[in-house]
Amino acid sequence: MKKIFKASMMAVLGLALVTTSVATPADAASKKATVVSTTALAKTAYHGKKGYIYSSAKLTKKKYNMKNYKYTTWYGTKKATIKKSGKKASLTYITSGKKHGWIYSKYLTAGTAPINKQKRLENTIVAYNRAVMLGSSSTKYYATADLSDSYEDLGDCVIRGWEGDWAIGDTVSETSTAKTALLAAYNVFKGRFSSSQNANLAAMAKSIENTQVTANNIDDVQTALTSFSNTLGGVVKTLN
The missing domain is CATH 2.30.30 (SH3 type barrels.)
Structure with a gap:
């Protein structure tokens, strides 16, 4: 008798579970x-x-x-x-x-979405390092930035990479490639500063771009590169 009662109870419970777990079409439609x-x-x-x-x-x-x-x-x-x-x-x-x-x-x-500042910094560093690779071996060594750098660190890299002949190199060829790399690095940051800073940097860049490096003017060109990198690096440090 106990076995029959137990079996009956199990059958009732099983039916109840099946009944409550099956969703009806009306239930599904109500979710739409x-x-x-x-x-x-x-x-x-x-x-x-x-x-x-x-x-x-x-x-x-x-x-x-x-x-x-x-x-x-x-x-x-x-x-x-x-x-x-x-x-x-x-x-x-x-x-x-x-x-x-x-x-x-x-x-x-x-309105437009806010800028992902960390991602923008990382993208800037990647683009900057790509520009640095156009430079002389000395420039590459001193100017390359780490992906974890801040804008403050990045500005220091810009300054250090063209700070005199020890960073640029002492030949016409090295100075020419350093010039190419610095102008490319400038293009990474171009337009991101105040109107007066942008105008000043643009004038310096144009002067350097229009000057061909020769044995006679190599010292003057290196001085111009150092001055430009110092100015550029200084304002890069102010970015956020």
């Missing part, structure tokens, strides 16, 4: 959002820090997590009003390059 209306939006720049971006306004599939794109500028072109779980909400259709989708409007902030 209903689109009430859609309107066009004048192309507007947005950025955000959180919230999922969905493939459609029905919110059935997540494509991206905005927390991974907080330095990305998105552009909104459409608005939608949806109804989900009995509540209305506003969505915005956003795009960035090939990425696109719908996100709750409350997660967006108008």
Whole structure:
């Protein structure tokens, strides 16, 4: 008798578990959002820090997590009003390059995204070191920066890499390649300073670019390179 009762109870429990675990079509449908209306939006720049971006306004599939794109500028072109779980909400259709989708409007902030300063510094160092590789062996040795350097450190590298003939080299060939490298390094930072600093650097760069290195003027050119690198390095230190 006990065995029969125990078996009956197990059968009832099993049926209850199966009944509660199977989702009905009505349950699945209730999780979808209903689109009430859609309107066009004048192309507007947005950025955000959180919230999922969905493939459609029905919110059935997540494509991206905005927390991974907080330095990305998105552009909104459409608005939608949806109804989900009995509540209305506003969505915005956003795009960035090939990425696109719908996100709750409350997660967006108008305007372009902030600059990822650390990433920009790292990219600057990579580009600067690429320019340095155009220089003489002495310039490469003294001017190359580490990826972990700050702008203060980077400015010191610029100054050190062309600080006299011991860093530039003492031949016409070495001075010419050092000149090429310094002008390339300048182009990495060009336009990132105040208007007066930009104008001053541009004038110095033009003068150096228009001067051909010869045995007769090598000392003057090296002095000009040192002066230019000191000026450039000094303002690089002020970047952030």
